[in-house]
Amino acid sequence: MKKIASLTIALFSIGGISAILIGYDYFTSTHVISKEQAIEILTKSGQWTPQDLSNDTIDAELLQAKLSNRVAFVINPTTLSPDPSPQLVTLPSFNVQENQLFWSITIKKQLEGQEYREWRYFVDATNGTLLKS
Numbered sequence: 001m002k003k004i005a006s007l008t009i010a011l012f013s014i015g016g017i018s019a020i021l022i023g024y025d026y027f028t029s030t031h032v033i034s035k036e037q038a039i040e041i042l043t044k045s046g047q048w049t050p051q052d053l054s055n056d057t058i059d060a061e062l063l064q065a066k067l068s069n070r071v072a073f074v075i076n077p078t079t080l081s082p083d084p085s086p087q088l089v090t091l092p093s094f095n096v097q098e099n100q101l102f103w104s105i106t107i108k109k110q111l112e113g114q115e116y117r118e119w120r121y122f123v124d125a126t127n128g129t130l131l132k133s
Contacts, residue, residue, distance in 0.1 A: 003054045031126065032077060035060045038103035040121040045130050048107070057108040059093075062125060064090060075101065094132040096123065101125035 038060060045051055051056075063072035064082070076085040080101075089104065096102065103123045108116050122131040 032062065032080065032101055033103075033123075033125055033128050035103065036075065037128065038105060038125070041123050041128050041130060042105055042121055050092075052109075053107065054110070059106045059108075063102055063104050065091060065098060065100045065121045066100070067091075067096070067098045072104075092120075092132070096131070102131060 033096050037119045039053075039058060040049060043053065048133050062075045062077045064075045067071050071088045072091050073082040074089060075082055105121045105123065107121075108118070110116055123129070126132055
């Protein structure tokens with residue numbers, strides 16, 4: 001009987017410590033929406049429908065703003081770090097903060113013949129807000 005009580009207390013202790021560690025990790029690490037979620041936010045904004053985007057080229061890159069140079073690093077969405085040889089993108093003029101993560105979504109739509117038109121949108125990668133279109 002004492003073995004069962006000791007084992008139960010040990011298991012509850014391990015469970016409690018695990019819950020605390022998981023909670024700490026959740027509240028201290030950055031959570032980024034996926035590329036698919038960013039594109040879905042764009043379609044829900046009312047500017048595009050899924051039918052509009054079905055045959056078009058959609059490109060999305062996760063960027064991290066570096067305001068001192070008005071550039072952004074292309075970030076790996078899995079590791080949340082720049083590649084060993086970082087790719088830089090010039091930031092257009094809109095309100096971002098230093099180190100802010102956001103998705104740059106480019107839509108290329110074929111018009112008539114060989115002619116294309118491009119639209120560029122920016123979605124905040126942490127809260128899903130459409131920053132600029």
